[in-house]
Structure formats: structure tokens, C-alpha cells
Amino acid sequence: MSDDDQELGITESKEHSPGDWYAEVVQKAGLADYAPMGGFIVTRPRGYALWEAIQDNLDGWFKDTGVENAYFPMFIPEDYLEREKDIVEGFDPEVAWVTQGGHDDLDQRLAVRPTSESIIAPYLSQWVRSHRDLPLRVNQWNSVVRWEATETKPFFRTKEFLWQEGHTAHATDEAAWAETTLRLDQYHRLYEDVLGIPVLRGRKPDHDKFPGADTTMSVEALMPDGKSVQGGTSHHLGQSFADAFDITFADEDEAERTAYTTSWGLSWRAIGALVMSHSDDQGLVLPPTVAPKQVVIVPIWQEDTKDDVEQYGAEIAAELEAQGVRVHFDDRDGRNPGFKFNEWELNGVPVRFEIGPNEVEDDEVTVVHRPDGESTVEDRAAIADRVHDHLDEVYDKLYDAAADRLAENVREADNRADILGTIGQHGGYVKAPWCGDQDCEAEIKDQIAAEIVMVPLGEDSAARAASELEGERVPEPDHDGEDCAICGDEATRTAYFAKSY
């Protein structure tokens, strides 16, 4: 390997140094660079294209289910932020404050939004007059800032991050439950059907809920290094924001009632989970669903075969493009095929077509899958059909590998030593009976930095009943009535312990 290749290729090992490996993939595959100020990143076009793919999917589903986009100011006056006490306590320590405009000090500090409940709720209050105005659903795609002093990890830990935040108001508690669950279902679907990542879903323990929420639900994705990623959250806010901001409506019987609200958000962590789940020591691996280029065609020729090979390749590219496949024909003269293979592997193009004089001669195409290098030969005549099968196969390979990893990494424990030992040895999730007391989690947290990432929804809960998804990804509580694994008191629920990003 030449120096040039060294500089271009991935040098860190995913298995042995996952943190350094991740940072290297993000930079060398051109997804993001570090910004001059700590905690911020520059999202490059290849990284932003992944965000656009996520947006296209979610935004379409939102609009199909009654959500409209809007835009609220990026600043929130301090006295607005103070109107809901839990929000203040929850976010005050990590707010970035604007204190000067031009050459003047401001009369009142403005918070750069850490989340927008406090500026949206007052408008929901104005816009909601009657039961006919409900449900009211708005969403915005924007960035928020949370001034946390942790090491920067692109897409996982940054002071500013891109996300969407949905905010809704409803006439009844049941309707708000249905909304909270519908949005979690959509996040679930994004991971399973678009990002190739199976997720578990449940609710957060009470002490880890969104400030002011009745219930916070999340989807959780297991990373190959054994840590869990909170992949999206959906909050049933009950009536706390409606009370604080006076969101009331005249009901059908003319009575004035207080609304129920929800909020739900998914951030560019989804990009982080995507990159970390599928990529390898050759670089980025992407499912075809979100890959900016799904197929790259690399021609292999000598001078005397160049014209034939290039014409053959160009025709195939045109045929695929007409089929709606995102294809790139790499006919650069100055680079040899080996260089091109490495470069497109680094950049995560899911399928590579290799065509040389033999393929032209035999009317064939050699098809190589990025995740495992599997190589097959297809008839030229059938390639425009078969390419879709190959794209599906690549998706399935990525999904199945992640699903196997998840299935192997949910373990059980019924005492403290086992929880600590199992997570210490294997990572992943450990299910244990739990009394519900935060102190019991604290003991585990102090010793191995693992926490309760979720608690299964109760069988009879409205959230569970409202979900259209069933089966193993919606775990059931199965430790009711046993002893808490940590303190020995009666367990009232099942806790999923894991280290997390």
C-alpha cells in the first residue's frame, strides 16, 4: 500500500478501537469535518445527503398523517423558557445565551432554542379555540443547541445538532397516546425499513423522562460495540405544557377543557447509528435505501479494448438510470480500477459493477456487494431487472447481521453481580427485574456507566394498545412480582440495562 493509499484508506480497526475507527470513517468518507469551536461539526455534502434521505422518508410519512411543517424563531426569551418549571430545570444548565445584538446589550437574554416547547406552546394556545381545531400538529426541521461539555463525536455528541421536532395538541388523553405511539412507530419504521437497523422500543424510567413529560418513549438501537443508541423519542406531555401555557378549547358540550400535548424528535444521531452499524475496516457501508449512489460501474480495459468497454458501461449506466437506479459510471482516465474499487468502498456505494473485455465478450456483468464482497455474474440482458434484487440482497445482509447481533445481545440477570458481569463482559442489553427506584440504577451507573435505557410498555398500557407494531421488538414486561435485582425489594417492572451513547 502506497503512502497515498494509506492516507485515503481507513487505518483504525472497528473491533479494537471503535471510537477512533468511527471518527476516521466519518472524516475519510467525507461525511463531516470538525468545526473550529469544540462541539460543532461541518456536515459535508455526503453526510448531508444521508440527512436528506432521512428527511424525505419521515417528512412524507408525517404529511400523510396530518402533520404540517412550520418555522418558529431560533431564540426563546428567558421569561418564556421559565414558564414551564421542568423545562427550566432540565435545560437551563445547557443553554447558549445571546446577550448582545450589534453593539448593544439586550434587555433580556435570549436562549438559542434547546428544544421549542416553550415558544410553540404559547402559539398552540392562540391557535386552539375549539374542539374543531384539534388535533393540531406542527413539525419543524431545524437545529438546536445544548451546551454540554463532552467530547465531540460527530452526529452522536455535538453542541448543535440537526433534528425535527413535532408538537401536537389533542382533545383527549387517548388521542395524545395514539399520537405519541404513531410517531414512535414511524421512527421504528425508519430504522427497520430505511436504515437497516432493528430497534427495541419502550419507555424511559421516570427519572430519565423529558422534562415535564408524563411518559417518554424511545427506540433503541444496539451498536456493534455493545452500546445502545437512543434513536428517537416521543413524549406524551400530558397537560403540563397545556396548563403552563393555557392551551384550552371549547369542547362539543361548550365546556372549556385543557388540551393534552405531545412532542417527538429524531436527530442526526440516526446518521451516527447508520454509519456505526454497517461500516467496516474498508470504510463506509450504506444500505441502498439511503446511499446517494446505489451502483458504481467501474470499467477495466487495456488501450485496445477501451472503446468497447466504455461504450458497454455507458449503455448499462443509461439503462439503470432510466430505471430510477442512482448509478455512477466512473470513467475517469487518471485512476486505475484498484484505486477506484478502494475509493468507492470507502465511500459506501452498496453495489459495484465490474466490466472488462470478458464481460463485453460474454454479454455479462460482474456484480459485487459492498458489505461482504460477494461476487456474481449476471446476464447483460437481465441486469436492469436483477439490479433491484441485488440492492434488496445488500439491504437484507445489513439488516440480518444487525438483527442477529441484537438477538444475541439481550441477556438476563437477576442480581447485581450478574448485571455488572454480563454487561462488563458482553456489552449489549441485560434484562433484570427492578423495583423502579432510581438509586438502584445509580449503583450500576457508578460502577460500569451502564444505565436503564428502557422499560417495556405495560401489556395494558394505552401506548402498547395503540401501536400497530407487535412482536419481539416491543418487549413485554416479564419481571412483575419478582425481586429487584439490585435491592431485593419487590420488582414492579423489567429494566433493560446497557451502556449508551
Added chain:
Amino acid sequence: MSDDDQELGITESKEHSPGDWYAEVVQKAGLADYAPMGGFIVTRPRGYALWEAIQDNLDGWFKDTGVENAYFPMFIPEDYLEREKDIVEGFDPEVAWVTQGGHDDLDQRLAVRPTSESIIAPYLSQWVRSHRDLPLRVNQWNSVVRWEATETKPFFRTKEFLWQEGHTAHATDEAAWAETTLRLDQYHRLYEDVLGIPVLRGRKPDHDKFPGADTTMSVEALMPDGKSVQGGTSHHLGQSFADAFDITFADEDEAERTAYTTSWGLSWRAIGALVMSHSDDQGLVLPPTVAPKQVVIVPIWQEDTKDDVEQYGAEIAAELEAQGVRVHFDDRDGRNPGFKFNEWELNGVPVRFEIGPNEVEDDEVTVVHRPDGESTVEDRAAIADRVHDHLDEVYDKLYDAAADRLAENVREADNRADILGTIGQHGGYVKAPWCGDQDCEAEIKDQIAAEIVMVPLGEDSAARAASELEGERVPEPDHDGEDCAICGDEATRTAYFAKSY
């Protein structure tokens, strides 16, 4: 008119109090509300949908012409902002500063981006190594903040506004000129083909260029009240940013050369121009190109005809929807047809279908155009075809009215008194020979707050040569060699004076 109607309808007159009328239309048509802090607005779903329509068009054109989206941090460290001296001088007085993060004071103030040249240029410098990396084009859709202490006017004057900002680097001056012109062409196309607004184009006088730019070009739209709106700007930045931020490349001959850069932006002012151009005393008027709903079907029935009329309406709605028409069937029971007519007029739906027992009986549809109330009767069988003609006709009516207004409001003057008198009496544009001295403009500005909004591009300029658009919208300089209308010195160009937003 009942109190209820009064509250819903527009009460101000576009002709007599255009400012109040505009503010009322924006609020009552549900486009935007005022935020709690002065200078900020809340963009409601109907307003944001217009921004999405603008984005969909421009973003597609950008991507078709080599632009990729990216995302840069919303904050810029003060020392970065200071690296290009003109940017500092130009924007420093209107920057919002973040000085505190959480409970701590920051070591260095962070500017909330007023524009992103200063944070993007350093990365262009990193990403550009060789002539093979050029041209390099990135764009971002975001919001910027400029702390100007003026009265808030939604979409026209707000401290935070939504826009896109494109930034490119090129190997040659000619390539940068072509880029600057291409983007101005795309803005031109947006106004003419999507927003129904004819625009003039030219360059800004030197004293009104973007800080650090060689040349700033703009498209200018005439509002019905006689003022001009700067509808989008495209800047040839020459080598000033490339010098300040060291954007150099190894050229084909191995020599290290300095790149040329451009930037170009279009903001939600385009929404303001759209609303102000076409709307009337009944409320919002939108061209079908951007209207969230293009056709509303209002059924008119008595109890005994209700079922037939509603079925007829629902069938027509389904047929239009299958054709890709954005149609709404307003079958609300609690509102009478008159109320519905008023509401949809207020909200700017371009075409209304009225269907009652007569239409059902005769297999017809009554079609009403929003801009002028013109009513025609169409055969039911042909309606799915004819609807497209009606949508086109509505677009043409709006465009033609605006084009007539523009044609009537470009006047000439060759002395100070005429400039002042003509603008004072008619508004609009006044063309006059000008020496190029800012002091001459200042005299006009002081007296009637009119300024030079544009100077035609020289016949032989690269910008003019590169444009694919020709004809009357790209005015030619025709006062070269005459006497300056203000000072009497030799004129070197033609100035377009106007009051402006």
C-alpha cells in the same frame, strides 16, 4: 357583514394603506404571526408551505447544475468573522452574539451567522487542493440573524430570516462569472415561472455591493405600491475571500493559483413579494404553481339535493386528485357556501368549483377564478382536462397584471427635479444618467428615501455575455456619455432609482 365576518375578513385597503393591508393579509390568511420578541415572526404552516414550494423548485435546479447541500454551524467564532475585513465592517454592527454557554461565560464570543462566508471559506480552502476539485459548489438552507432595529414586516424585515446561501469556488474569473450569472438566472426563473412576478436584473452600485464582493447582481421586483424589492442576489467575490482564507489550488501546469469564489442567496422575502404582488382586498391571492391547494370544490345544496351534490363533488375531487391536481372538497356541514367562498378567497385558493343541483342536472361545473372572479361553465366530462387550462389562465392573469404594472412604471428623467418629482408622484423606477458617484445618490436618498436599486450590466460584461436570458428584462445601459442627472458631470452608466423595501 356580521361581526364574525369582520373578524375573519380583510378590513384594510391595499390601495390606501398598503402596509396595514399587507400585515392583515399575512395574519388573517394564516401565513405568519408576530413572535414575542420584536423583529421575529412565527411562520405558520400555510406560510411555510410557500417556502417549501420555493425550496422544491430552486433546490431541484441547483442539484441539476452541480450544487450539493451541506450544513455549517450556526455560530461563527469572532476571530473567523474578523479575517475578511469587509465582512467585519459590513456585518459587525448587526451581529447577535452568544456570550454564555450554560452557566459559564465563553472565552470568545460566537456570532450567530449573519451569512456564512467566514465559516465556509476555511473549509473550501481545505477541500480544494487541485484543479480537479473545481468547481466546488455547496449550498445550505438555513436561517441567519441580522440585528437591525427596524419595524418588523413579516418576510420583508425580520431579524431572523430563512434563506439559502450558495458558496462556490472556481479556477478562473470567467468560470466564477458564469456561476454568478447562472444563479441569478435561476432566481429570475423562480420569479417569472413560479411566482408570477416579472423582474428586472442588473448590478448594484459599488457602494451597495455585498461586503468584499467584486460585483453584486440582483433581481428586482416592482410592488404595486411602487416600491422595489431586491428579490435575490448573486455575488462575484473575486479573490478577496480566497486571499483571506487561502483558497488555492494546483493548476494543470502544477502552478499554485488562487481560486475565485461566489456566493448567492434568496430569502423568504420572495414570499413577501409574492403576497404583496398578487393579493387583494379579499385576502391572499396565489399562483397555482405554489398554492398548497389549487382547487377548492364547494357544494351548494338543499336537504333534498345534498346526497346527489356531495357524491358529484366527491367524484370530481377524486378525478382531479388522480390527475395530480391539489384539490380540496369542502364538505363541512356547519358552514354555508357564502362563508366557504369568503374563507377560501381569504386563503388564496386560485380556482373554485361551485356545484349545485343545476350543475348535477346538466353535467356541468361552474369554475371561478380567484384573481378576478371570472366565472365559466365547463362540461363535467372535460373538467379533468380543462382544469389545467384554468390553472394556467390564472397564472397568466397574475403575471400579465404584474408585467403591465412594471412596463408602465419604468420612466426616464435627466435632472434632479424630474427624478424627485416622478418618483414622488408615481413611484416605480426612474432611469437616469449617472456619474457613478455615491454623493449624487445621497441627495436623492435624503429627500425622498429613493436609492439606486440597480445599474444595467454593460453590453460587453462577462455577466451579460454569460446569461442565457435576453430581452427587455435585462436592461441595457443607454446613458453612457450624457450628463449625470444630479451633478452634471459626465455620466458613465444608467441608474435605476426607486424606493425599496
